[in-house]
Amino acid sequence: MGIFENAGFEVKKYPYFSKEKFDVDFDAMYDFIATLPSQSIILLHPCCHNPTGADLSPEQWDRLTALLKEKGHIPFLDIAYQGMGKGFDEDAYAIRKMEAEGLSFIVSQSFSKIFSLYGERVGTLSVVCANKEEAKTVHSQLNGTIRKVYSNPPTFGATLIDIVLKDEELTKLWLSELEEMRARIQDMRSSLANEMKSLGIEEKEYSYITKQSGMFSFTNFSKETIIQLRENKGIYMVENGRICIAGLTKKNIPTVAAALKEAILIESSALV
Template sequence: MFETLNPAAPDGILMLMSMFRDDPRAEKIDLGVGVYKDATGKTPVMQAVRKAERRLHETQATKSYLGLAGDTVFNELMIGLLMGDKADRTRLRAAQTPGGTGALRALSDLLRLARPDATVWVPSPTWPNHVPIITASGLTTNIYPYFDAYTNSVDVDAMLDALEQLPAGDVVLLHGCCHNPTGADLAPEHWKTLADLMVRKGLIPLVDIAYQGFGEGLEEDAAGVRILAETVPEMLVAASCSKNFSVYRDRAGAAIILGRNRSEADIAYSQLLGVGRCIWSMPPDHAAACVRIVLHDDDLRANWQAELESVRLRMLSLRNGFAEALRRQSNSERFDFIANQRGMFSRLGLTQTQVMELREKHGVYIVSDSRFNVAGLPGDRLDDLAAKVISIL
C-alpha cells in the first residue's frame, strides 16, 4: 500500500527549526518560528494562565467528555472577547476547536456543505497553511491582491477593485489583525468600506484572527471583526488563543458563525458540531478551561490583559528599535515601514538568495520570503543584526 506514496513536501519552517538547532554558532539568531519569545528567548506561560491551571488542578473532579461544542462557557466568553458587548447574540454561535487551525478546518468543511461550488479568495500573500487547509475540505481557492511590496502597505484600491469582480456567494478570507506574514493591516475606515462591499456583492467573510491583542490593543484589534458583524448578514470567524494566551501546544480556539437569523444560526451550528464530530469528536479541554477561568475571573482577566499589553508594547519597542538600527546602518528610510506595521511578523523584502546568505554567513534564520519574528529580535544587538542585514544587500 505505502509504496504508492511519494514523500510529503517538507515544511519550510520546520526545516528552518532543525537547521537552527544544528547550527553550532553561539551568535546565531532565530527569527523564523512563529511563537512569542521574551527577552530571554523563552516562550513563557502567562501568569494568569498558570494560576488558572492551579485552580483547575484543584477543582476538576473528572476528565469525562463535555460534549461536541466543548466548554460552552468558554465559547460564550470567546464570542464576547471577539464581538464585544453590543453583538447580536441571537445570531452568533461558537464551538471550541483545537486551536485556530482546527477552527479554520471546521469552518472550511461547513462551507463545503453549505456552498460546495464557492471559491474561497485568499489575500496575496497569506499564511502558508491557509490554502492547504481550505483545499483539504474540497473547496477551490484563488487569490486577491493585498500587499504592495513597493510601499510595504496594504494596496487597498487593488484589493477592493478585485473583490468588486467576484460573484455573489464566494468567500473572502481576511486577517482580522496583525497580518501574517507582512504585519500590514487595514485601517478601520477600510473595514467599513469592505463590509459595505461584502453586503452589496453578496460575499461571505471568513476572518482568521490569531493575534488579538498583539497589534493596537485587545479591543482595537477586534474592530474589523466587529464592523463586519454589525454590517454583513452572515460571516465565519476562526479565533486562536495560542498567541494571546500563550497556550500554543495545548490547542485552544473557537469557530464562530454569524447567521442571518436565530433559526439559520442554529441549523448551521448543528452542522458545525457534526463536522467536529467527524474530525476530533470532542475538543481537548485543558487550555480552553484555563482561558475560561481567566476570562471569567475579574482579577485574573486584569492580570492577563496587563501581561498581554506588556507583550504588545515590547514588540512595538523592538519594531521601533530595529527600524532605527536599520536606518542608521543603511543611511536610508528603506526599512522604516517595520515601525508602522503591527503584530509578530514583518518581511524585510529580501530575495531568497539574500535570505540564504544571511543564514549561511551570519547565522540569522528567517523564512524564505524574508518574514521575520519581531519577538525574536535581540534587543541588545539590534545594530549588529541590522549591520548583517545591510551587508548582504
C-alpha cells in the same frame, strides 16, 4: 489555503501587499473582490497580518465591509494576534464593524499566542448568522462535522482560558500582560529602525518596520539573500521574506541591523 483546498473549495489568491509601497494595495484588493461571484468566502486577517504585518485602516475596513455586504460575500476572519497590534479593542475593529452592519460571517480565533498556549492548540470558531433558525442549522452542521473529525478535543488548555476569562481580576491581569507583550514588540520595532538609521541606511529601507504591526514584518528580500543571511550571519527568516520581530532583543538588535544593512547592499547591487 491548504485547509480549504483539502475541503474541496476552489481557491484563488487576491492581491494584498505591494512590494513597492511596503503596504496594503487596497485598491487592487478591493477591485479583485468586487469581481468575485456572489457568496464567495473571503479569508481575511482583522489585525497583525501574517506574513506581512500590514493591516487595513478602519476607513478601509469600512469600505471593504460595505462591498462584502453589497456582494453577499461571506467573510472568514482569521484572528490569531488580537491585542498584539494596535490594542485589544482596536484589533477587533473589523469583526465589530461587520457585526454592526448585519453581515453573516465566520471568525476563527486562536489563543495560541495571546495566551502563550501554543502547544495546546486552543481556539474558537464563531459563526454570526442572519437569524435564530439559520444559527440552529449551522450549529447542527458544525456538531456533525466535529463528531466525524475529532469528536472530543483535549480540554486542558481550554479549561485554563475558561478560568481566566470567568474571573474579573485574572482577566485584567491577562489583558495587562498582553499589553506588555504588545508594547515590547513595538519597542523592538522602534529600536531596530533606530539602529538601522544610525548605520546610515536610507529611511525608505526600514520605515516599514514601524508602520507594520504584530509579531512579523515583511522584508521583501530575495530567497538567495535570505539564504546568505542564514548561512553567513546566522540570521533566520522565512524564505518568503518574513522576519519575526518578537525574536528580537536589545542585545541582538545591533547584529540584526548590521546584517539587514548588508542584505540591502546585496539586493541593491543585484539591481545594478
